[in-house]
Amino acid sequence: MTVGLVVVSHSEKIADGAVELAAQMAPDVRIIPAGGTDDGRIGTSMERVMAALEQAAGGDGVVVLTDLGSAVMTAESAVEFAADPGSVLLADAPLVEGLVAAAVAAQVGGNAATVKEAAEAVYRPPAAPEHLHEHHQPPEAAGEFEVVNQAGMHARPAAKIAGALSGMDAEVTVNGADGASMTELMMLGAVRGTVLRVEASGPDAAKAVDYLGGLIKCGFGEP
Numbered sequence: 001m002t003v004g005l006v007v008v009s010h011s012e013k014i015a016d017g018a019v020e021l022a023a024q025m026a027p028d029v030r031i032i033p034a035g036g037t038d039d040g041r042i043g044t045s046m047e048r049v050m051a052a053l054e055q056a057a058g059g060d061g062v063v064v065l066t067d068l069g070s071a072v073m074t075a076e077s078a079v080e081f082a083a084d085p086g087s088v089l090l091a092d093a094p095l096v097e098g099l100v101a102a103a104v105a106a107q108v109g110g111n112a113a114t115v116k117e118a119a120e121a122v123y124r125p126p127a128a129p130e131h132l133h134e135h136h137q138p139p140e141a142a143g144e145f146e147v148v149n150q151a152g153m154h155a156r157p158a159a160k161i162a163g164a165l166s167g168m169d170a171e172v173t174v175n176g177a178d179g180a181s182m183t184e185l186m187m188l189g190a191v192r193g194t195v196l197r198v199e200a201s202g203p204d205a206a207k208a209v210d211y212l213g214g215l216i217k218c219g220f221g222e223p
Helices: 012-025 046-056 069-080 095-107 112-121 155-165 182-187 205-217
Strands: 004-009 031-035 062-066 088-090 141-146 171-174 195-201
Touching (some): 004 069, 004 095, 012 031, 012 095, 031 046, 046 069, 095 112, 095 155, 112 182, 155 182, 171 205
Parallel strands (some): 062 088
Antiparallel strands (some): 171 195
């Protein structure tokens, strides 16, 4: 069971496109678009949002992402009439970036609060260098790997790394960023040619470094 997601946008095309993008990184997550009005105009429809909430329900809760202010009000009204309003959380996050982060968090099994937190975390500024994660002892495994894909560390590679580590018992950093945090990985701004230092500690430390090294060296499956 995973957390379901609902995208409320003033534009049907924006909602559908955002869902299409996020679904590539979270194929097992139910993501329902609710964009535009019932007659295809720009705006929001409470009936559409309520229908989307029903479709997204049935898992471990629902997190809603919106675009403009009135979409928030429409979503809030729809939640009040939902069958289980306590299971629905509204995220205060940018639509596309927040949705992708939420989808990845849901894909790796996060609960509703965790998924909402992942979406809202993209608002926060990148950590200052002195606040980056550091191992308190020499890492049990480490490796350096050059980014070879043309687009560098964008959302999809970050999602692959964070998703892979979710199933491993290891504390992993990538150039000081938390390897389990898609947001921190994207904030590295690692372009093609950047050398990423992966450090890991824990029972799966060597496995994690080997796996991430493989992902990075093959360009995350991208040109």
